[in-house]
Amino acid sequence: MTAGTTDPDGLTVDPAERRREQRGWYFYDFACSVYSTSVLTVFLGPYLTSVAKAAADAEGFVHPLGIPVRAGSLFAYAVSVSIVVAVLVMPLVGAAADRTGRKKPLLAASAYVGAAATTGMFFLGGERYLLGAFLLIVANASLSVSMVLYNAYLPQIAEPDERDTVSSRGWAFGYTSGALVLVLNLVVYSGHESFGLSQGMAVRICLASAGLWWGAFTLVPLRRLRDRRIPREHGEGAVGSGWKQLVATLRDMRRHPLTLSFLLAYLIYNDGVQTVISQASVFGSEELGLDQTTLITAVLLVQVLAVAGALGMGRMARSYGAKRTILGSLAVWTGILLAGYFLPADAPVFFYCLAAAIGLVLGGSQALSRSLFSHLVPRGKEAEYFSAYEMSDRGLSWLGPLVFGLAYQLTGSYRDAIISLVIFFAVGFVLLARVPVRRAVAAAGNPVPDRI
Template sequence: MTVGTAERADRIREQRGWYFYDFACSVYSTSVLTVFVGPYLTSVAKAAADADGFVHPLGIPVRAGSVFAYAVSVSVVLAVLVMPLAGAVADRTGRKKPLLAASAYLGATATTGLFFLDGERYLLGAFLLIVANASLAVSMVLYNAYLPQIAEPEERDAVSSRGWAFGYTSGALVLVVDLVLYTGHDSFGVSESEAVRICLASAGLWWGAFTLIPLRRLRDRQVAAAGGEGAVGSGWRQLMATLRDMRRHPLTLSFLLAYLVYNDGVQTVISQASIYGSEELGLDQTTLITAVLLVQVLAVAGALGMGRLARVYGAKRTILGSLAVWTLILAAAYFLPAGAPVWFYALAAAIGLVLGGSQALSRSLFSHLVPRGKEAEYFSAYEMSDRGLSWLGPLVFGLAYQVTGSYRDAIISLVVFFGLGFALLARVPVRRAVAAVGNPVPDRI
């Protein structure tokens, strides 16, 4: 076997291991964040609410229906404080894998702990949700930072799309099992509440179990100056240097700004869809599960299909097309009639077709805008754009409901994120941005 063939075989082995972290953690995003924890935490908060429908954490009056959205916002703020440090330390020490393991298993443990969310323990549920969501964001910084190291520039759209496809496949598989357990909970000898808590906890166990595969296959790279004593303090200094360095690449920052805006809309739709369906449209949990299952199935095809479109039209144009579709989806959601699952399924199908592709292509496009040797640091900034201002959408959503008591008013406000994100991305000259950081410019981007 030649040296080039051996290197390619090693790279493919790492890529296949890398896919499995999406396979591991995406179950949290689907079963926990998108389907179960929003409506269930809301019901627990309502059980603890006063006669006016408010709970009072730390003496602050909060409408019970806003607790979930606020918890998501707090989790993202916490992640913002930790993600840059994790990225800086990873690049300085070259040891992404131990940090990936720590954040993944902290999140998996917190998710498994949601089994104990019952009665009026809404504060316990909010705390565990905050820990799990923040841990996922930190782990994704480290996971995404492997992409430029395990895939050549011309491979990245395909590799990134396959990773998303793996994630949506696992989400669909687990949702099928969740659906069987939830709809047949009586025949399994458990209550509806117990069935939901088993679904929540099993997502944490799945996350932890399948994380073992990428931890076995991914490898750390040596860096010129390996971190040792004082790595944390040096990491903060390196982070400040990274922020100064990013100012030298204004086109990369322009892409991050655009991504920050439109992705805030995507993340808010993902996290608040089940609340909108259950509370505003009056749909039952079975309908929500099957709708999200439809999203998962179509998202696999959508991620792979948009990956093919990107090879023809370029990643930027394909993403812009998806943002136009997202805007139409939200406009349609505002007018959805209550108690009409068929229309909700139609909306779920449209979301599935654009969800995976818009996320996968954004990740692969950004990988071309990262200077070599600064992958984890720059991907920490990317993850801050992915999660970092994703507190703003849920916060706006929660405040809108707090003030108006209508989830329709909350959902329509998200249109601005997609419209503004489209305008900002359209202005980014991506070919010039790739060349500006010293990377080879692909034929199609």
């Protein structure tokens, strides 16, 4: 076969060309993960909250579009809005990609809009909380849209039996870049005085540098990945068909109610996971009084232990089954939130212990959930079911930040806000425990593993 030859499903046939595309594909994770780690998890939450508080009235409220919002809730609300925007845009972008077969220009557009918005966070000085919320919404929505396009390349660059390996390597590339940039951020932030920078300027440089990193390394996948047009049925890929395909797939899932039951459980507990990650830095800085250096170091600890935790939970799954291992991780997540509620202020050692616990269950709970779902997908429908998995995941993940923001809005306490998230893990645990996974695998027409 010649380089670039594809089979009818769009998979690159030539092994050398496929490996070249895979290496390029890894680098988008390397490019964009610094946004999730440095911006969303570490710096932006506390900084945007401080900007909003500077602009707040005597009662501690800001008034975007005339709506009274407690300054401490602004970041959580903006995250929720960004996800709603992403969910509205993703089906349209997906349909355009399917119709034209040109995912790469759409990936470039979403990536560079997000990178530009992130770089623009350099200008978040004074009381510009509205600019900060707007840039967060644009950057976060752009990342979500770009990840849908990025994930859609996987079936075209990897054989079925190599997709787990390729996907895992991309995940590892992302964690590596996140840790590397956090180390650089720690140097800039901790030594800001020696660099002649104010603390706020150091934070803004760290925010903007994540956007520059995102944009620079996106050039690698854009050079290596290539578009291919796959023949489609008449009318497929028209604008609006993204939503139609999602609805059709969910209707098909009604024929596999046990698969649908697992998906519902996952959507609920994963929303809790994502909210803990995005709001942990706000909780640490505002409620526990921890400085930015402590938060950066804690997230670095999470990055390192997430890899070890995923490998360890994978070994546990081989012994006890994926379902039991996930249920155990949900119990740990609940314990983490309870511990966070009682965590004393100005006690970084205890916060590090909490970060270590998060790292040990973070990667494994998500990786095992994806692998367990793969057993529940009817053969021949992998792509559309995983598309629904991704779309539905994004579609519900606004709820956790909204609950967190409302809890703080009503109580003025981040401890009450963090404990409110227990409901996601408790409900997810109960729903998952009720799914007979062995019967679900058999009902999907797949061989039942010895341990599941």
